[in-house]
Amino acid sequence: MATGEALRLFEVALAGDQPLLAPVKLDLGVLRTQGEVLPKLLRGLVPPARRSASGGGEADSGALLKRLAGLPEDEQEQELLTLVRTYAAAVLGHSGPNAIDPDQGLAELGFDSLTSVELRNGLSSATGLRLPASLVFDHPMPSDLAKFLRAELADSLDSSVGTVAAQAPANTGPGDSISALFHLGIKQGKDFEAWEILRAASLLRPTFNAVAEAPRIPSPVTLSRGPSPLKLISFSSYAALGGVHQYARMAARFRGEYDLLATANPGFAEGDSLPTSIPAAAELLAEAIRPHVTDGQxxxxxxxxxxxxxxATATVLEAQGINPAAVVMMDSFRPDDSVALGEAGGSMMSGILDREELVGQVDATRLTAMDWYFRLSGKWAPGDVRAPILFVQASDPMGGAEQEAGQEKLWQPTWREAHTTIEVPGDHFSMVEELASDTAQVMLDWLAANTRTSE
Structure with a gap:
């Protein structure tokens, strides 16, 4: 733990009313793997008594295929829904599939980046399919996921073959080769050539310039529910690993108090078109959330x-007469801030690639979308927003680098349009990972002091 981060956490401990606090940086992902050997003192930090998804249901994909082949299509989907619910229950530590609502978002049920990978791995083993790392967040409800699995297994089921050996794995073919080549280039230190591959491939993808041209309007995913009249709407990063799962840990702090809806950027799912500009993407996102929001609430x-x-979406909504109560930006880098991006850009990309090792290699759709958005953002300038803006900065540099006392934080992003800037413990990643609850609380405290809602 960096000295600066440790001292700030020490100050937080002193300000609290708990009798004993220790600033300790723990890897919750590692703790989750310890099972019964995990010391009781630490068991409250991770879901208790979780069984491995690999032990939660079907072990023989051939047997599953044979059973499904003898059923009508609607019953096949129900069988796969039971499979999904069984494995989801196993991952979350529930006693059985009835604990999983088929029409409730998996992220709302508690799935985050790590647990979603465990579910993906279990379903891959059960079905014999190679499934994408983003499976849970591309198909957010168990019923959606069951439909997707039925579609992927369709060829094998229609031919009544009791094996998936000939089944084409998900996300393979030319797109998979693009992903492999990009990662090979990065591994060999040929970053320029690797990004040029993505640039060329992204130019082949279809685009949209207006909402009417987009193939679909993305549906927001509910991550938490609560009685507050103030709804929280989160927006995904356009890094390759970005998605609604980014806010799963923050959602735990909001659950029971606030509705939290998460949106995914257009272009990151199979079959999506890419926006021709950041405003075009914002217009589609505004269209997606408009049915769920009330002016000023x-x-x-x-x-x-x-x-x-x-x-960007706030500017679109305000132009339509729909006014957010506030906008909160967390460690967001201005596209024209060459100093901060120059200081932190390399560490940020390293952090993204490190996290990819945990969830699995992302596919060409996400990689080309990331490159496309990076280039679009370079042409975008923030518009005027009437709503108050809170800018939350990470206090520590990425990569564990030490920050000398009095040293200027050239790596730290700023947002000159912000009305208030608050620095919080952690770095760019940890502020929404292991320190997510603390960051969420800072946001809620500021909202309580700076917004008004109708009860």
Missing amino acids: FVLFGHSAGGLMAH
């Missing part, structure tokens, strides 16, 4: 590039 927020999308 919602907050737009986002971490990293998600903050840019929150700001």
Whole structure:
């Protein structure tokens, strides 16, 4: 733990009323793997008594295929829904599939980046399919996921073959080769050539310039529910690993108090078109959330590039006469801030690639979308927003670098349009990962002092 981060956490401990606090940086992902050997003192930090998804249901994909092949299509989907619910229950530590609502978002049920990978791995083993790392967040409800699995297994089921050996794995083919080549280039230190591959491939993808041209309007995913009249709307980063799962840990702090709806950027799912500009993307996102918000009764927020999308969408909604109560941006880098991006850009990309090792290699759709948005953002300038803007800065540099006392934080992003700037413990990633609850509380405290809602 960096000295600066440790001292700030020490100050937080002193300000609290708990009798004993220790600033300790723990890897919750590692703790989740310890099972019964995890010391009781630490068991409250991770879901208790979780079984491995690999032990939650079907172990023989051939047997599953044979059973499904003898059923009508609607019953096949029901069988797969039971499979999904069984494995989801196993991952979350529930006693059985009845604990999983088929029409409730998996992220709302508590799935985050790590637990979603465990569910993906279990379903891959059960079905014999190679499934994408983003499976849970591309198909957010168990019923959606069951439909997707039925579609992927369709060829094998229609031919009544009791094996998936000939089944084409999900996300393979030319797109998979693009992903492999990009990662090979990065590994060999040929960053320029690797990004040129993505640039060329992204130019082949279809685009939209207006809402009517987009193939679909993305549906927001509910991450938490609560009685507050103030709704929270989060926006995903356009890094390759960005998505609604970014806010799963923050959602735990909001649950029972606030509705939290999360949006995914257009272009990151199979079959999506890419926007021709950041405003075009913002117009589609505004269309997606408009049915869910009331004038003056919602907050737009986002971490990293998600903050840019929150700001851009706020300008669209205000132009339509729908006014957010506030906009919250968390460690978002201005596209024209060459100093901060120059200081922190390399560490940020390293952090993204490190996290990819945890969830699995992302596919060409997400990689080309990331490159496309990076280039679009360079042409975008923030518009005027009437709503108050909170800018939340990470206090520590990425990569564990030490910050000398009195040293200027050239790596730290700023947002000159912000009405208030608050620095919070952690770095760019940890502020919404292990320190997510603390960051969420800072946001809520500021909202309580700076917004009014009708009860």
